[in-house]
Amino acid sequence: MKGIEKKLDDAWSTLVKLEAGGKCEYCGSASPLNSHHVYSRSKLSTRWEIVNGVCLCVGHHTFSSGFSAHKTPTEFTEWIKEKRGDAWYSELRLKAHQTVKLHKHEKEELLKSLKEKIQQYDKN
DSSP states (O other), X not given: OHHHHHHHHHHHHHHHHHHXXXXXTTTOOOSSEXXXXXXXXXXXXXXXOGGGEEEEEHIIIIIOSSSOTTTXXXXXXXXXXXXXXXXXXXXXXXXXXXXXXXXXXXXXXXXXXXXXXXXXXXXX
């Protein structure tokens, strides 16, 4: 299972960056970029949901003490809720707290779907 989960993680990360236009959603920097999970990767119900991802430069992901998804999580949560809206956050929160067990064939279908979305960006 680890192989498909790694492929899913990579596809998810790529798609989060593509959806953000290849820029940090906080400051607009183009590199280097990370894809951050709003709700932890441990929550399988949202782990590979694109709406659970935010593209951040490495500073705003982990390193900056002024604003960082990991070092200032309260500020990050307030910012993302303001950026995407309370309805988005409430819906994501409900989904994140659901219990989900994905079988191999479901993971394979999800990977296929993520790859198709990535290909759509490649075509444009």
